[in-house]
Amino acid sequence: MIENLFPNVNWEKMWEATVETLYMTGLSTLYTFIFGLVLGVLLFLSSPGQLWKNKLVYGVTGAFVNIFRSIPFIILIILLIPFTTLLVGTIRGPEAAIPALVIGAAPFYARMVMIGLREIDRGVIEAARSMGAKTSTIIFKVLLPESMPALISGITVTSIALVGYTAMAGVIGAGGLGNLAYYEGFQRSRTDVMIVATVIILVIVFIIQIIGDFAVKKLDKR
Amino acid sequence: MMIQLKDVKKSFGRANEIQAVDNVSLTIEEGEIFGIIGYSGAGKSTLIRLLNGLETPTTGTIKIGSREISAFTGKEMREARQKISMIFQHFNLLWSRTVKQNIAFPLEIAGVKKAERERKVAELIELVGLSGRENAYPSELSGGQKQRVGIARALANDPEVLLCDEATSALDPETTDAILDLLTNINERLGLTIVLITHEMHVIRKICHRVAVMEAGKVVEIGPVLEVFQSPQAPITKRFVSQVTEPAGTEQVLAHIPGGTLVKLAFVGEKTEHPVLASLIRKFDIDVNIVQGNISHTKGGAYGSLILQLVGNKNDIDTAIAYLHELDVQTEVIGND
Numbered sequence: 001m002i003e004n005l006f007p008n009v010n011w012e013k014m015w016e017a018t019v020e021t022l023y024m025t026g027l028s029t030l031y032t033f034i035f036g037l038v039l040g041v042l043l044f045l046s047s048p049g050q051l052w053k054n055k056l057v058y059g060v061t062g063a064f065v066n067i068f069r070s071i072p073f074i075i076l077i078i079l080l081i082p083f084t085t086l087l088v089g090t091i092r093g094p095e096a097a098i099p100a101l102v103i104g105a106a107p108f109y110a111r112m113v114m115i116g117l118r119e120i121d122r123g124v125i126e127a128a129r130s131m132g133a134k135t136s137t138i139i140f141k142v143l144l145p146e147s148m149p150a151l152i153s154g155i156t157v158t159s160i161a162l163v164g165y166t167a168m169a170g171v172i173g174a175g176g177l178g179n180l181a182y183y184e185g186f187q188r189s190r191t192d193v194m195i196v197a198t199v200i201i202l203v204i205v206f207i208i209q210i211i212g213d214f215a216v217k218k219l220d221k222r
Numbered sequence: 223m224m225i226q227l228k229d230v231k232k233s234f235g236r237a238n239e240i241q242a243v244d245n246v247s248l249t250i251e252e253g254e255i256f257g258i259i260g261y262s263g264a265g266k267s268t269l270i271r272l273l274n275g276l277e278t279p280t281t282g283t284i285k286i287g288s289r290e291i292s293a294f295t296g297k298e299m300r301e302a303r304q305k306i307s308m309i310f311q312h313f314n315l316l317w318s319r320t321v322k323q324n325i326a327f328p329l330e331i332a333g334v335k336k337a338e339r340e341r342k343v344a345e346l347i348e349l350v351g352l353s354g355r356e357n358a359y360p361s362e363l364s365g366g367q368k369q370r371v372g373i374a375r376a377l378a379n380d381p382e383v384l385l386c387d388e389a390t391s392a393l394d395p396e397t398t399d400a401i402l403d404l405l406t407n408i409n410e411r412l413g414l415t416i417v418l419i420t421h422e423m424h425v426i427r428k429i430c431h432r433v434a435v436m437e438a439g440k441v442v443e444i445g446p447v448l449e450v451f452q453s454p455q456a457p458i459t460k461r462f463v464s465q466v467t468e469p470a471g472t473e474q475v476l477a478h479i480p481g482g483t484l485v486k487l488a489f490v491g492e493k494t495e496h497p498v499l500a501s502l503i504r505k506f507d508i509d510v511n512i513v514q515g516n517i518s519h520t521k522g523g524a525y526g527s528l529i530l531q532l533v534g535n536k537n538d539i540d541t542a543i544a545y546l547h548e549l550d551v552q553t554e555v556i557g558n559d
């Protein structure tokens with residue numbers, strides 16, 4: 001039945017590509033979360049009126065975030081080829097896509113982290129200071145827990161964007177569903193392969209969204 | 223002496239052109255409930271934040287107990303803050319933590335062990351009357367309950383001083399009274415020094431021993447609450463005192479009184495119990511009409527005010543007023559036909 005509907009689909013290859021996409025998305029989401037959080041917290045704390053207000057740090061971090069957020073991803077991958085070669089040793093395969101994915105997504109996420117942190121009531125930070133809290137305590141016990149729903153919904157959106165980025169990275173040789181859909185599907189005019197790859201990508205996106213929404217709902221006690 | 227401010231100035235702005243606190247010197251005794259009243263922008267918020275180092279003075283010194291807070295930075299300052307706690311107008315609880323976890327937060331900061339934390343938190347929940355709500359989140363509490371959590375949290379590290387930043391301004395009158403009772407109770411039971419800022423004279427009247435009135439960064443009047451109520455000096459103090467001694471609409475009422483002489487009497491302490499009115503009528507050939515009367519209770523005693531309309535011939539009225547002066551009742555003629 002399925003063989004008749006999708007005569008050109010090699011399910012083994014399709015599964016392999018799905019795993020590659022999940023691998024790229026998962027790992028890049030993890031790194032994006034870490035780097036984006038660090039950048040976002042730095043951006044927030046150095047911004048005017050905050051604990052570490054510092055024009056230089058704020059300016060440099062802000063410029064870095066804005067530049068890398070503005071470069072189209074497909075161009076970013078090409079620009080980062082020397083960097084990727086240095087870091088991973090190759091520019092082909094799922095591993096090679098990770099640096100570009102993280103550098104493309106972390107600044108985007110950093111902005112969302114900053115927006116989330118800005119929404120924390122200033123009074124709560126003041127209260128923590130009045131109790132004699134250190135800045136590290138304020139970061140880990142006030143800023144992050146109090147903005148957790150925003151941080152989670154931000155990483156959900158970013159992670160979904162990353163699924164799209166992996167497909168693009170696939171076209172220039174990173175593997176995964178995007179690669180399969182383009183080379184096996186589009187270039188050989190096998191529509192069924194494209195359709196199946198697209199449907200699997202959609203399912204991945206939906207699952208990420210559902211998990212994200214559920215986590216936010218569970219965490220938000222406001 | 224618990225708190226001492228000496229020539230404290232705090233300026234803001236690029237060239238320090240905004241004087242939020244302007245040359246304030248005052249002393250607050252141990253175990254005292256000290257109130258600072260002023261309209262918004264008078265500098266009282268800045269002043270209270272100078273006491274726990276959330277703001278640092280531009281010039282001048284601040285001592286809390288034996289510590290010179292104004293010279294502290296870093297670790298020293300953070301440790302001092304554990305003994306000078308603060309409650310806030312908007313409570314400032316962490317929404318992500320339960321009542322219990324919110325109260326435990328300052329203990330975590332102070333590095334108190336888990337078992338000890340739990341013991342202390344249970345004790346504080348009992349003290350502020352929140353038993354049964356320990357696992358609720360702030361969003362499930364009423365304003366009054368949130369402030370109780372704020373108070374419990376502030377008491378966690380056994381502070382020497384409790385700073386209250388408009389702590390009842392976001393609460394309804396009944397809840398305000400309940401929270402003020404709780405603060406009085408804590409002051410009496412723990413001997414804690416309390417400094418509060420407010421724009422409501424009601425709060426000062428109800429719980430403060432002494433009051434300072436602030437205007438444009440300066441302390442314009444300071445003294446025991448009853449004294450300030452009895453004979454307010456500065457115009458702004460008079461306005462604040464009339465907030466609680468004259469019911470709303472007094473001016474309109476007075477405008478509608480035809481004829482006679484209007485006098486305002488102020489009674490303090492036991493004089494509120496003397497039958498001044500009866501002897502006035504008995505001794506003089508005048509008609510006495512009560513326009514308005516009011517007795518307020520302060521921590522230092524009762525304070526009453528009475529507005530009378532005196533009708534009769536001028537001589538009688540003059541001798542009657544002289545008689546009132548003799549009785550040591552503060553008398554002020556506020557209107558003549």
